[in-house]
Amino acid sequence: MIGVISYLIFFLILALTFGIAVMGLNLQWGFTGLFNAGVAGFLAVGGYTHAILTGPARDAVFGGFELPFVVGLLGAMLASGLVAIVVGLVTLRLRDEYLAVATFGIAVSIQLVAVNWEYVTGGTLGLIGIPNPSKGLADGPLRQNAIYLGMVVLVAVLAYVGLQRIVQSPWGRVLKAIREDEVAAASLGKNPTRVRLESFVLGCALMGLSGGLYVGFIGFVGATDFLPIITFQIWTMLIVGGSGNMKGALLGAAVVWGVWTGSGFAISKIVAPEWQAQSGALQAVLIGLILVLTLLMRPKGMIGEDVHVSRHAADTT
């Protein structure tokens, strides 16, 4: 019983941490129509920044400022946001598939920089000893993880509330206008390029926050934490949960992460070890199947888009 609760807490920490990144992607894709295929790269920037700011000082490696946890998270958001500004200025003129390819390439580049820039990122050794604030506040993994879950829930709620306010504001309406018909929006005097950049940067800042929370929990960051498969996972979470809806983003994170890990658990229980290599491949098929079926049969996702014209318009839509 305790074991189940302990596991669920751990599961939820990861699901919600990813959920924050999914909300960021939702802002970019669900509301603004930006196809960001470089999610893993921004998670990496946030994760490494948090590690550099909060980690212990080491000789061979830059950083180790031993700053407080919250400072690390804010720094992660800032760093991801800055990288997003640079990337955005260069790529946001591109559309759809070109933007996807460009952002994907950037994410791979960021991962390679992480592997090779030893002085800053620890290179292949990564950065060890990142402090987890819950360790000092309680004893034993159950209590510590419960505390960390509380922190993640708080951050997720803050992000959710903040994002809901933003997308239901005039600025949020411009996002949707750009997504639907950019020429019309421009002709009405809106500045699509600038608003797209703002949306991109904000979304990436959230991804950085997610990366920081992940690294703060695990206590270690390495280049193989942020491979392209993570981009795929975050995207699947958004599609399945429902793009254009922040609740859908969080729900999708929990559901997809649950299916991914739950199918691993089921395979481990049902299939004999010598056959698990084959069933591992089946697991990949299962995830792909869920994604394709969602796109075919329920493209809105589990919760469809939350159509809101204005907070002040009550329920007249």
Added chain:
Amino acid sequence: MRRLMTAGALALGATFAISGAASAQDCPVKLGAILPVSGPMGQVGERISNTGAFAVKLFNEAGGVKGCPVEYVLRDTQGQSAIGVDAAKSLVDLEGVAALIGAVSSGVSLPVLTSVAVPSKVVQVSCCSSSESFTALAEEGKTEGYWFRTYATNRSQSAMGAKLTVDSGFKKTAVIYVNTDFGVGLAKRFEQDIAKLGGTITSSVAYNESQQSYRAEVTKALEGEPDSLFLIAFPVDGATITREWLALGGTDNLIVNNSLRSSDYFEAVGSQYLTNLVGYDSAQPRLASVDTFNELFEAEFGGPPDGPGLHSVFDAVNVVLLAMEASDEITGDNIREGIRAVTADGGTEVYPGVEGIQRAKELIAAGEAIRYVGATGALQFDQNGDVQAPKMTWKLDGDENVETGYLSTEDVAELIKMLDAN
């Protein structure tokens, strides 16, 4: 919202139904394994997992741990740290495993260690993680003694690669390496070591896993007309690279790391092209225990244990199970002490196989000290959980790989000392 609640309740109910009570003392005794059986390391991980399961099977034939059968519970990490960490937590919390075997890549083993094994006080023994970060972490006391590995670190690998290259008479070496923590670390060290032994590198090119073609990387590596190629890769991609290297006119003087000492690789490339291939690996010391393992393996799997990590995972499982046998109560702390106890000097030597384990159990029951000597020889762990191992060099003779040289643990230590001194 209601649908959300129902879904949540269903999931919770399902978890309760499946997991049941997770108590470490009941039969069967569960041994958890977190290994990459799918993904780019899938071929390697699958063989490692099967060998680990084989070790468990033999132990069970010898009577299990304290009369209870051992259950080998495998979770696929897919080579991703987030999945690996979740899998490990699930094994510890839901399955109630008494110890963890794994993972293969350091990028997965380390997160598992820091976020699951150490907090839950579960011993984790890796067959295959070679990063020096573990040594650093242990030296800072962060592993609390729960970490062991039956595989020597990268340091000895690069030393061997450099020595082999220079001893073979090559002066201008190209390096192609897999762009993971393992490959990058090894390539960097190799460049430093080979410079100290008088060789030179013409170019050093990284490649990303699971691509269809590596022509670009190979073309880049061919610049400077190298007389040899040091290839750090895994079987599938390694074969693609080798074929393209040879097709584009590269020399067939190849030096490869241990993970290419695999029939998958030789067959994929074609052994007729690999006549000038040389490589290194952790040696199986010249001991009866190793022959015993080789024979047992051959009988079970119909082929020699010629892949990376097979000997080390076999020993990892055995030392953990013997440590459990030697403990009054199966807890992480007891297993931690027990692993050192069953490999300490002065104990009566016991070897792999059903008779060997039975003998070990009898000695333990009689209160006597044992010393497990296994597939990797008389392994011993230093205070950081690291092992040293002898090394060997090999080449291909037709379809067989044959040993061409052997360096004892002391020889390897000397070599490393010499390289570090310059």
